[in-house]
Amino acid sequence: MPDGTPELSLTLHRAVAEIPAAEWDACANSGNPFVSHAFLAALEESGSVGGRSGWLPQHAALRDAQGRLLACAPMYAKSHSYGEYVFDHGWADALERAGGNYYPKLQVAAPFSPVPGPRLLVHPGSGLRIEAMAQGLRQACEQLDLSSVHVTFCTEYEWTALGAAGWLQRIGTQFHWTNAGYASFDDFLGALASRKRKAIRRERRDAEASGFALKTLRGHEITAKHWTAFHRFYRATTDKKWGRSAYLNARFWPLLGEALGDRVVLMVAEQDGEPVAGALNLLGDEALYGRNWGALVDAPFLHFELCYYRAIDFAIEHKLARVEAGAQGEHKIQRGYLPVPTWSAHWIAHPGLRRAVADFLDRERPAMLREMEALATLSPFRRDAEQE
Incomplete structure (x- = not known):
């Protein structure tokens, strides 16, 4: 329950089926199928997540005093870092060498899907700010005594809001075709x-x-x-x-x-x-x-x-408006798919690891932006001054 807002309560759910589909999708409200109740349910019903997969559903639901769902998030307790496409193996190794436990961690994501889209799903009529959901996830992490929370392939808006709330910000690159x-x-x-x-x-x-x-x-x-x-x-x-x-x-x-x-x-x-x-x-x-x-x-x-x-x-x-062709593959540029940034935000409980990762990301972000600028020069599109 976020500080200063006792009327809100955060619960974690071991199956998306515990949250009515209509309520979940009213919060998702994005036109992005990867955060839809149906997509997440197919993963669980098939056994692709849960069980021994290392992806244990811990879907977050934030409700008011009347029990109305104000926000939700597709979240998993992870015992490894596979299937995420935002790589943190080095962070895990560093904490393990220091005598800590990086796993399990909390991952807010569409499993096995490096597809950008909303992750902290706030009902459009709730008046709730993303920061309230972010604070709830941090408190859940602390109460469960886990190492961290990772919100991957989120929107730039979420990335900015989470950064303002003290989360560490990371940038990646994908290749999209624009109509x-x-x-x-x-x-x-x-x-x-x-x-x-x-x-x-x-x-x-x-x-x-x-x-x-x-x-x-x-x-x-x-x-x-x-x-x-x-x-x-x-x-x-x-x-x-x-x-x-x-x-x-x-x-x-x-x-x-x-x-x-x-x-x-x-x-x-x-x-x-x-x-x-x-x-x-x-x-x-x-x-x-x-x-x-x-x-x-x-x-x-x-x-x-x-x-x-x-x-x-x-x-x-x-x-x-566009085709999003997924992670990796500079060969996509010559087919009209140009580099665009992707966003992720990370809350790390261990102060020493948090400082080390923050320093790493402060150096990585400008390097990623420079790389995207260099890749953009490979664009196959005709320049204004080019004659046919």
């Missing part, structure tokens, strides 16, 4: 330098000539066969990249499809009627969010076609 009101993919290509435009056209032609049937499926068009195949794609990617167990299990995908319906968009390549590669996206009110990719075949430019170009096609057709 400048394009009428078609060719219209988008017209904004690029000639050499970049020709390269993308060649890549799309080569992907089309590979002999696969390329499809964009949505909602009910995605069948059980597609989900079974997609889990194989997903495992092929995780096994190759990390060589360890995948975060998401086979039960998650059909539950996700059932829960989110037309917000699920799957770009798929089929060979003789069988899916052989796919890119999974979730649709928000303003953006298409690229999430998972995998393939059982190796074909020229198929990855770019399914993950990037067909996502742009979809965004233009549906008049979306």
